[in-house]
Amino acid sequence: MQSDVQESAEQAMSLLHNVVDSLPDGALQERLSSARAEGRPLRVKLGIDPTAPDIHLGHAVVLRKLREFQDLGHRVVLIIGDTTAQVGDPSGRSTLRPILSAEEIERNAATFQQQAMKILDDSPQSLEIRHNGEWLQMALAELLALMRTTTVAQILERDDFAKRLAAGQPVSVLEMMYPLLQGYDSVAVRADVELGGTDQKFNLLLGRDIQRAYGQPSQAIVTMPILVGIDGRRKMSKSLGNHIGITEQPAEMFGKTMSIPDEAMEEYFRLLLGREMPTDLGPRDAKRLLGRELVTWLHGPDQAREAQAAFDRLFVEGREPEDMPEHRFGVDGAPVHLPALIASAFGLSRSEARRLLVAGAVQIGEQRLDGQEQDLPAEALDGQVLKVGKRRFCRLRAA
RNA sequence: GGCGGGGUUCCCGAGCGGUCAAAGGGGACGCGCUGUAAACGCGUUGGCUCUGCCUUCGCAGGUUCGAAUCCUGCCCCCGCCA
Numbered sequence: 297m298q299s300d301v302q303e304s305a306e307q308a309m310s311l312l313h314n315v316v317d318s319l320p321d322g323a324l325q326e327r328l329s330s331a332r333a334e335g336r337p338l339r340v341k342l343g344i345d346p347t348a349p350d351i352h353l354g355h356a357v358v359l360r361k362l363r364e365f366q367d368l369g370h371r372v373v374l375i376i377g378d379t380t381a382q383v384g385d386p387s388g389r390s391t392l393r394p395i396l397s398a399e400e401i402e403r404n405a406a407t408f409q410q411q412a413m414k415i416l417d418d419s420p421q422s423l424e425i426r427h428n429g430e431w432l433q434m435a436l437a438e439l440l441a442l443m444r445t446t447t448v449a450q451i452l453e454r455d456d457f458a459k460r461l462a463a464g465q466p467v468s469v470l471e472m473m474y475p476l477l478q479g480y481d482s483v484a485v486r487a488d489v490e491l492g493g494t495d496q497k498f499n500l501l502l503g504r505d506i507q508r509a510y511g512q513p514s515q516a517i518v519t520m521p522i523l524v525g526i527d528g529r530r531k532m533s534k535s536l537g538n539h540i541g542i543t544e545q546p547a548e549m550f551g552k553t554m555s556i557p558d559e560a561m562e563e564y565f566r567l568l569l570g571r572e573m574p575t576d577l578g579p580r581d582a583k584r585l586l587g588r589e590l591v592t593w594l595h596g597p598d599q600a601r602e603a604q605a606a607f608d609r610l611f612v613e614g615r616e617p618e619d620m621p622e623h624r625f626g627v628d629g630a631p632v633h634l635p636a637l638i639a640s641a642f643g644l645s646r647s648e649a650r651r652l653l654v655a656g657a658v659q660i661g662e663q664r665l666d667g668q669e670q671d672l673p674a675e676a677l678d679g680q681v682l683k684v685g686k687r688r689f690c691r692l693r694a695a
Numbered sequence: 696g697g698c699g700g701g702g703u704u705c706c707c708g709a710g711c712g713g714u715c716a717a718a719g720g721g722g723a724c725g726c727g728c729u730g731u732a733a734a735c736g737c738g739u740u741g742g743c744u745c746u747g748c749c750u751u752c753g754c755a756g757g758u759u760c761g762a763a764u765c766c767u768g769c770c771c772c773c774g775c776c777a
Contacts, residue, residue, distance in 0.1 A: 464701095464773050527722090528732085537723090555731050580730040611731050648724090651739055655725045685725065 304328040307368055314361070314567060316494050316519045319501065323516035327488045330513075337421075338370040341487035341515070343428070343478055344412075345377035345385060346404035347396060351411040352539035353590075354523040354532035357567045358491050359415040361520055365489075366422040373424045373485045374412060376405045379432040380481075383474050385499075414542055414594060424485075431484040432477055442480055443473075445509040446502065451475065454498045475499045479506030487515045494519045495531075523567055528557030546591045550603035551687075553587035554611075561586055569593070616681050617689055623682070624695035631671035634658070641682060641690050652684055659683040 308325035318324050331338045342362055344355070351359075362372045381401045396404075409425060416423055434442075451472045452458060460467050475498065482490055482503040490500050497519050504514035522531050525538025532539045540552045556564065558579045565573040569589050573582055584604065591600035609615050623641040625632060638649035638658065652658055654667035661680045678694040 466772060551731065558730095558732050561732090578730090579732070583730080583732075607731085645742065647742060647745090648740085650745085652725065655739065657725050686731065 300332050301329060304332060311361075311364060311368070311518075314520065314570075316521055317497060317517070318519075319497075319517050323514075324489065324518065327513075327516045331488060338365065338488040339373050339424075339486060340365045340370050341373045341375060341482060341485055341490040342492070343375040343377050343380070343481055343490075344408060345381040346401055346408045347381050347384075348534040349404045349407050350534065350541040350543065351408060351414075352532055352534060352541045353564075353568055354493075354525075354539065355412075356415055356542055357523050358493060358520050359412060360568070360570070361491055361518070363415055363417065366417045371422060371424060372416060373426060373487065374409075374416070375481050375485065376409060376425065376427045377478075377481075378402070378405055378427045379429040380474065380477050383470055383477060385474050385478075411543055426485060428477070428481050428484070432480065442476055442506070445479075445506050446476055448472070450502070450505075475502045476506065479503040482515055483507050483510045483512060486512060488513075489516045489518060491518045491520065493522045495522060521563070521567060524560050524563065526552050526556045526560075528560045540590075542594055546595045546599040546603035547606045549591050549594065550587040550600070550607050551611075553590055554583055554607065556583070558583070564590075610687075616683070620681070620689040620691055622693055623690040624693045625674075625677070627674040627694045631673050632677055634665070634670050634672060637677070637692075638682070638684055641692075642684060642688050649684075657685050 304325050307328055311324065312318055327338060340362060342358060362374075366372055378401050381396060381404075382398075405427070452461070454475070457467050457472070478499045479502050481487075483506060487503070487507075490503055492500050497517070500515075500517035500519065504517065507514050524530070525532035525536060526540060527536075527538040530536055530538060534541075540549055544552070553564075561579070561583055562573045564586055565571055569586075574585065577585065587607075588600045588604055591603050595603075606617060610617055623637075625637055625640075634653055635646045635650040638644065638653065639646045642649075644652075650670070653665060653670065656664060656666060658665045658667075660672070660677065660682060674694050677692045680692050682690050682692050
């Protein structure tokens with residue numbers, strides 16, 4: 297039997313894989329040892345604000361690390377930020393967040409929680425799920441006490457506030473409260489460790505100060521790299537539209553993965569699969585492997601094979617997909633007006649459909665249209681495949 | 696509360712009485728090339744019954760033949776002073 301100190305050191309070492317910051321130095325190991333001395337697992341906190349309905353691969357990076365803690369016998373405390381979501385975390389933001397309704401937050405929270413279980417172990421001893429409304433709906437006196445723990449100067453140290461201030465952009469007092477509320481979450485759940493992306497560093501550190509103000513030991517903080525989105529430039533985020541959702545369809549997931557820039561691959565391998573990018577494959581094959589592995593992880597091996605086959609059929613062989621939605625169009629004897637047909641088939645405006653038509657983006661079967669002709673007889677369309685751009689397909693049916 | 700600056704199309708930003716659906720850039724989309732990568736080239740980027748019509752430049756009124764551009768009130772943002 298090895299010594300506690302030794303084992304704590306080993307755990308700390310393995311948990312630091314892929315981590316950007318573990319602060320303060322040695323704090324994680326210290327927390328591990330002291331929990332061990334008390335004969336209990338660590339309480340490892342992650343707060344997620346349900347501002348969007350889906351979890352994406354960016355969240356997955358942090359969730360995977362949490363899973364590592366669980367696999368070592370520690371307890372994850374997942375905080376659904378139903379109340380903080382109404383405040384809006386300004387981290388990394390250059391503008392105010394829109395305000396969500398309570399119902400939206402509720403809905404998002406439900407799917408969030410469910411999706412997180414794709415990665416986390418949901419056995420009761422490994423996972424505790426809380427809503428911060430439990431303690432943040434506090435009396436004014438308590439809120440004032442919380443506000444007394446921190447100075448404006450401390451808050452304004454934060455980079456995004458400083459930048460916005462310098463750029464003459466608004467910073468609301470409400471936003472400045474956000475880090476305090478998040479810090480108070482740590483107090484409420486008595487967190488030993490809190491995880492987050494690197495953009496959370498400030499908030500996580502402030503949580504330490506707030507715990508201290510409440511007479512608690514300060515949490516160790518662990519920050520994970522921010523996963524770049526499929527555009528390869530900006531942070532993965534739903535609102536930027538550069539995300540891959542963890543419940544997305546296999547084909548979609550594979551396709552999106554194939555569209556990431558080569559430079560992002562290595563990071564995807566490391567942060568999402570926990571392995572190094574193979575060096576013996578060319579970039580194209582490495583990316584295909586990445587796509588297969590991601591789909592295998594989140595859907596299964598069969599789905600991964602199918603996704604790749606469907607992809608090849610579509611983009612390598614240039615054929616139509618095996619199944620596609622059917623679009624029924626009405627027939628009244630007159631020729632079918634294509635902009636109207638395209639618009640209703642794919643939810644575009646007619647003007648947009650017309651532009652695509654003129655730009656040569658539209659195909660009926662094998663026939664690419666040049667946009668000279670905007671009306672076609674129904675017989676020429678019935679049963680044909682309508683293709684707009686590279687990836688919009690549907691089978692036309694006269695009704 | 697006072698003084699000054701500002702709110703323009705998805706974003707940034709030019710326009711400051713007609714030639715404005717509004718320069719330029721970004722993003723996005725389309726075509727070409729290709730590995731649904733990058734880079735590059737070309738094009739598109741309010742709506743429609745589309746050589747024209749309608750709606751849009753914080754909101755509401757007004758002046759004018761005509762307003763994103765001028766006037767009045769209101770809302771919001773930024774700075775300085777208090």
